[in-house]
Amino acid sequence: MENTGVRRVSVVACWFAAITASPVAGQTGSISGTVTTIAKGAPPLRVTIDQKICGDQLPDESVVVNAQGRLANAVISVVGLKRAATSAATVLNERCRFTPRVQLARPNATVRTSSTDPILHTTQAQLDTGRPLFNVALPVPGINIGKPVGTRGPVRLSCNIHPWMRGWVIVTEDASAITATDGRFTIDDVPPGTYEVRIWHEALTGAPQKVTVTSGKTAAITFSLR
Numbered sequence: 001m002e003n004t005g006v007r008r009v010s011v012v013a014c015w016f017a018a019i020t021a022s023p024v025a026g027q028t029g030s031i032s033g034t035v036t037t038i039a040k041g042a043p044p045l046r047v048t049i050d051q052k053i054c055g056d057q058l059p060d061e062s063v064v065v066n067a068q069g070r071l072a073n074a075v076i077s078v079v080g081l082k083r084a085a086t087s088a089a090t091v092l093n094e095r096c097r098f099t100p101r102v103q104l105a106r107p108n109a110t111v112r113t114s115s116t117d118p119i120l121h122t123t124q125a126q127l128d129t130g131r132p133l134f135n136v137a138l139p140v141p142g143i144n145i146g147k148p149v150g151t152r153g154p155v156r157l158s159c160n161i162h163p164w165m166r167g168w169v170i171v172t173e174d175a176s177a178i179t180a181t182d183g184r185f186t187i188d189d190v191p192p193g194t195y196e197v198r199i200w201h202e203a204l205t206g207a208p209q210k211v212t213v214t215s216g217k218t219a220a221i222t223f224s225l226r
């Protein structure tokens with residue numbers, strides 16, 4: 001009798017799970033993969049000003065690669081697959097670095113910027129062409145300023161006081177993801193179809209790829225940057 005009872009409970013549990021699943025489950029797929037490089041990370045940067053706050057050296061985060069050659073901070077975008085707005089980007093000046101190093105924003109979004117450091121930083125934003133977007137001074141911790149980020153990136157962030165400081169805001173309406181420190185990324189809720197997938201990295205390049213997504217499956221893709 002006990003066995004029958006257990007079996008009945010598990011059947012009910014399965015039925016419940018099925019009817020509470022998202023109605024679009026099975027109608028979309030995912031794109032997932034890994035980004036690698038043969039490039040090596042650069043040695044630490046020597047700090048030449050404000051060492052009391054910044055320390056004597058800081059990691060050079062232009063190429064963040066692990067021992068297996070997995071690359072962080074690469075941006076993968078599915079061309080033409082538009083996404084609704086996500087939370088706005090926040091650029092933090094923290095211990096004399098911009099954090100996060102790379103982030104996403106929607107066109108015409110307001111990017112907020114702040115500082116945790118008791119020294120003067122500026123957050124200067126420019127397009128790759130050099131065209132300035134904004135430059136705000138953050139003389140004390142806790143000031144929080146919002147600025148429009150423009151219609152398309154990448155937007156390069158720098159600080160007028162500390163020449164090593166660098167950050168990026170990638171302005172795009174395409175479904176996008178940023179690789180983690182293990183070089184991996186996933187983009188979910190992709191309708192079935194064939195897409196061009198592009199990759200951006202601040203220091204390395206890689207060719208776009210075509211990928212076909214089918215319903216309920218994960219399409220695997222690998223980029224090798226140089």
Ligand SMILES: [Cu+2]
Pocket residue numbers: 093096120121122159160161162165
């Ligand atoms: Cu600074």
